[in-house]
Amino acid sequence: MLILVDPYYDALGFEISRDLRVELVPLEHKVFPDGESYFRFLRDVAGEDVLCVLSSYPNQDKAILRAIFFLRTLRDLGAKKIIAVIPYFPYARQDKRFLPGECVSARVVAETIFSAGADYIITVDVHSEKVFENFGKRFLNIKAVKAWANYIKANYRTDDVFIIAPDKGRIDYVEAVASLLDVPFTGFEKRRDLVSGEIKKHQPINPEKFGTLVKSRKVAILLDDIISTGGTAAGVIKELRKIFDGKIVAGFTHGLFLPGSIEKLLKAGADEIVSTNTVRNSFAKVSVASIIVEEIRKIL
Numbered sequence: 693m694l695i696l697v698d699p700y701y702d703a704l705g706f707e708i709s710r711d712l713r714v715e716l717v718p719l720e721h722k723v724f725p726d727g728e729s730y731f732r733f734l735r736d737v738a739g740e741d742v743l744c745v746l747s748s749y750p751n752q753d754k755a756i757l758r759a760i761f762f763l764r765t766l767r768d769l770g771a772k773k774i775i776a777v778i779p780y781f782p783y784a785r786q787d788k789r790f791l792p793g794e795c796v797s798a799r800v801v802a803e804t805i806f807s808a809g810a811d812y813i814i815t816v817d818v819h820s821e822k823v824f825e826n827f828g829k830r831f832l833n834i835k836a837v838k839a840w841a842n843y844i845k846a847n848y849r850t851d852d853v854f855i856i857a858p859d860k861g862r863i864d865y866v867e868a869v870a871s872l873l874d875v876p877f878t879g880f881e882k883r884r885d886l887v888s889g890e891i892k893k894h895q896p897i898n899p900e901k902f903g904t905l906v907k908s909r910k911v912a913i914l915l916d917d918i919i920s921t922g923g924t925a926a927g928v929i930k931e932l933r934k935i936f937d938g939k940i941v942a943g944f945t946h947g948l949f950l951p952g953s954i955e956k957l958l959k960a961g962a963d964e965i966v967s968t969n970t971v972r973n974s975f976a977k978v979s980v981a982s983i984i985v986e987e988i989r990k991i992l
């Protein structure tokens with residue numbers, strides 16, 4: 693087996709290659725003056741299984757084109773089994789036709805990656821698994837539950853902690869982390885305007901449970917899959933801050949951190965911000981390398 697690491701994604705890619713102890717495919721890469729990219733594999737890949745670790749943010753559209761170049765070329769050059777590892781799956785939030793005529797971008801991206809040559813796609817904490825169900829076992833979503841639980845255990849007294857889901861869709865996930873740690877959890881619900889995408893309001897799903905937890909625990913850890921503008925998390929933290937004076941930790945699997953998002957979180961009352969390293973950012977303290985390696989070993 694060989695591993696090809698997208699040059700825009702070296703850190704996590706190299707961590708995976710080190711843990712798997714597989715040889716890296718050396719790559720020549722340059723960008724022409726007009727902005728077009730050039731790639732050349734400096735090793736024969738014919739007959740080899742190849743793990744292709746792909747970056748997808750920032751510049752997701754360019755990243756998708758890069759993925760097509762890599763996968764298609766691996767196929768052309770006779771690679772055997774090709775596994776595309778895309779830790780942050782781009783366009784995953786556009787996972788259905790919310791309004792008539794919309795493009796279901798999440799499905800189109802997956803189809804494109806498969807038709808370019810991938811036999812499998814492996815991703816982490818994809819926004820919603822439903823849209824990918826038709827791909828069966830070829831599309832594997834790894835939940836970073838264990839990575840979060842290990843991080844929380846190593847950094848906080850679990851007797852102090854409770855975990856919060858920012859919306860109903862994240863309750864099962866948060867419950868899974870909480871049960872590994874044996875700590876309580878609760879959640880919020882939000883309402884969005886389908887056209888503007890604006891969140892109308894955040895409120896606790898179970899106000900009574902929420903009221904008890906804010907009195908008995910000292911550390912609230914909010915876990916969401918993505919932070920983009922920071923609006924969702926800041927909205928929840930603002931509500932939480934009204935009645936909780938303990939420590940608030942804002943945790944995200946995919947830290948896009950658009951300009952202004954960090955200020956929003958801090959202004960709302962967050963004390964700490966943490967994310968995984970699926971997207972390169974300065975809060976990436978939780979590595980998903982080991983959970984990806986564990987799943988790859990199972991596939992192989």
Ligand code: R5P
Pocket residue numbers: 785819858916917918919920921922923924925
């Ligand atoms: C939405 O359903 C997602 O799970 C995230 O909560 C959302 O994408 C975060 O985006 P933003 O930071 O812009 O509110």
